[in-house]
Amino acid sequence: xxxxxxxxxxxxxxxxxxxxxxxxxxxxxxxxxxxxxxxxxxxxxxxxxxxxxxxxxxxxxxxxxxxxxxxxxxxxxxxxxxxxxxxxxxxxxxxxxx
Numbered sequence: 001x002x003x004x005x006x007x008x009x010x011x012x013x014x015x016x017x018x019x020x021x022x023x024x025x026x027x028x029x030x031x032x033x034x035x036x037x038x039x040x041x042x043x044x045x046x047x048x049x050x051x052x053x054x055x056x057x058x059x060x061x062x063x064x065x066x067x068x069x070x071x072x073x074x075x076x077x078x079x080x081x082x083x084x085x086x087x088x089x090x091x092x093x094x095x096x097x098x
Contacts, residue, residue, distance in 0.1 A: 004067050009046070012074035013038055019081045032056045037077075039070055046070040 016037055017024050023033030036051045046065045049058035062073050 004071055006041075006067075008071050009039055009067065009074070012071055012078065016074050016078040016081065019078055019085065026051055027056075037061065037074075039074075048073060 014024055016022075020035075020037070022035040022037060024036070026033060026036045026038045032051050032054055034051055034053065038049060038051075040047045040049055045063070046067060046069075047063040048061045048065070048070060050061055051057070052059045062070070065073060
């Protein structure tokens with residue numbers, strides 16, 4: 001089992017946002033970027049949020065996760081989004097054989 005860090009979490013957030021064509025950063029030039037998916041660590045757990053308005057309001061996608069669970073959640077979401085992207089392009093689902 002590999003050791004995970006906050007860098008792993010940040011990379012998976014960036015990957016998911018890129019696949020879904022969402023803003024990479026939650027805040028740019030002092031303005032919240034609607035649609036951005038990011039994690040927030042609090043009290044030893046992690047929550048995964050999506051920004052839903054310009055005031056910084058968020059929608060909870062997952063909460064109370066450990067670092068490993070948060071990384072796995074983001075990875076699964078990225079793989080699912082990638083499969084849907086491939087399906088919409090080709091009309092058939094192809095999987096990279098995990």
